[in-house]
Amino acid sequence: MMKQEEFRRLVRGESRGWLASATRGALWVLSLPYALGVSLRNLAFDRGWREVVRARLPVLSVGNVTVGGTGKTPMVEYFASQLREKGLRVCLLSRGYGVSDGPNDEALVLEENLPDVPHLQGRNRAQLATIADEELESQVLVLDDGFQHRRLGRDADVVLIDATDPFGGGRLLPAGLLREPFSSLGRADLVVLTRRDAIDEDQRRSIKRRLGRWTKAPWAEVSFDPTALVDAEGAERPIAALAGKRVATFCGLGNPEGFRRTVALLGGETIDHRDFPDHHPYSRDDIESLLAWVAEVRPELVLTTQKDLVKVRLTLLGSVPLAAVKIAARVDEGAEAIDHVLAQIAAKVPREE
Known part of the structure; x- marks a missing residue:
């Protein structure tokens, strides 16, 4: 089986030779049905053919358009901490990748670093939202890895872009690392470049300029x-x-x-x-x-x-x-844009009777 790092080198075009080229060609063919599935699913939500469930509480989604390694866990921790500092009761919701008989690694880390923030994991995040509201008396929901999970409505979509691999090879899975085409960034309310200290200023400007073809969302940059x-x-x-x-x-x-x-x-x-x-x-x-x-x-x-x-x-x-x-996480640029999103979320918290 191909190792993870070998796969990344392959889809980035760093692996050379006829075998690497042939493998990339085969992966491109396999990516076509995936691309069709992603397009049809997004179209169904965009046209209202698939139901979007709205929670009573405001939902802040933190996600990405590439697989793995954009820094979602520290960013989820950051946004939850900022909302807690506003005096709000926060609950985290996630799919729980790898969950079998207990919380996964990300949940365990967040539990250690945010001991006063409950974390619910499961496939049905709309149902989890109801539990957070009615049983845990939460006021705000943070949806971890939520950009592709469109069934639960959200009040703000934060999309993370990893500075060390911003474009995921430029192709959809499995030919590249993209979970969705970059045109999906049109749904974003805030784009955050993570690990910005790993690249220079010219590279950061180039990434921002290229992504500007698909989104006009406010921009922020963070380091870890x-x-x-x-x-x-x-x-x-x-x-x-x-x-x-x-x-x-x-x-x-x-x-x-x-x-x-x-x-x-x-x-x-x-x-x-x-x-x-x-x-x-x-x-x-x-x-x-x-x-x-x-x-x-x-x-x-x-x-x-x-x-x-x-x-x-x-x-x-x-x-x-x-x-x-x-x-x-340390915010290096765009603190005002982040504060604006957080203020919008806080303003939608239901008044307590």
């Missing part, structure tokens, strides 16, 4: 700052503790390059890295493999992401400390 090192027991250490350390890293993300780039800027010496598929569940065999790997490369510290640590749940790999890099 490392704030602390946290272990499985919740103990935190300052980022400065990394200085001069020999570090091994692993992660299971849609875009592992973002994590590797973050670690590279923290002052430690990265001696090896292992990638796992997005939302990887980490079996006993995986843990044994990690233990053997750590024994081989002999780092002073092993780093991963919060999404991975909540599933591994170890403070040590062998005798080596294991910690996650805790990150938070």
Whole structure:
């Protein structure tokens, strides 16, 4: 089976040779029925042929148009935190990718970082909205990964664009990384460029100019700052503790390059890295493999992401400390546009009787 990073290189056109070209051609053919399905589904909602369920509470959707790795979890955390600071009772709603017998990795991270914000997961988000309203007495709903979930109406659509891979190869799945064509950005109320510090100003302007063909929505740019090192027991250490350390890293993300780039800027010496598929569940065999790997490369510290640590749940790999890099969103441009969206959402909160 093709690894995640190999697939990304393939659809970006970075893999060369006749086999890579033939594979891209086959994937393009496979993308045609997907494109037709996406177009028909969006047309059905646009024309009112499919029902849109309106919740009594205002809904803020945070999503994207590419698969994996745009930074949805820290951005959902950011928007929920901002609404909480306005004194509102917030509830998160999500599909819950990978959910079987409990909350998935994203829900566990948000539960740790937002302990006073409930998180409901399930396929029927309209039903979850009712539960949040009637049983949890919420005032505002934040829909995680909601851009393609059009059945639940929303009052604002925030769409995230990853600066390190903004166009997803320019093709729909499986020929590229696009979940929808960029014309769908016409539905966006706010476009947010994430990881903006990973590229220069000219590149940011180019991305904004190209996306301007499909949307006139307000624009914002954010970076993700490392704030602390946290272990499985919740103990935190300052980022400065990394200085001069020999570090091994692993992660299971849609875009592992973002994590590797973050670690590279923290002052430690990265001696090896292992990638796992997005939302990887980490079996006993995986843990044994990690233990053997750590024994081989002999780092002073092993780093991963919060999404991975909540599933591994170890403070040590062998005798080596294991910690996650805790990150938070920082708004670099467009704070007024973000504040305007949040104010619109807050203004629609039903008055309490």
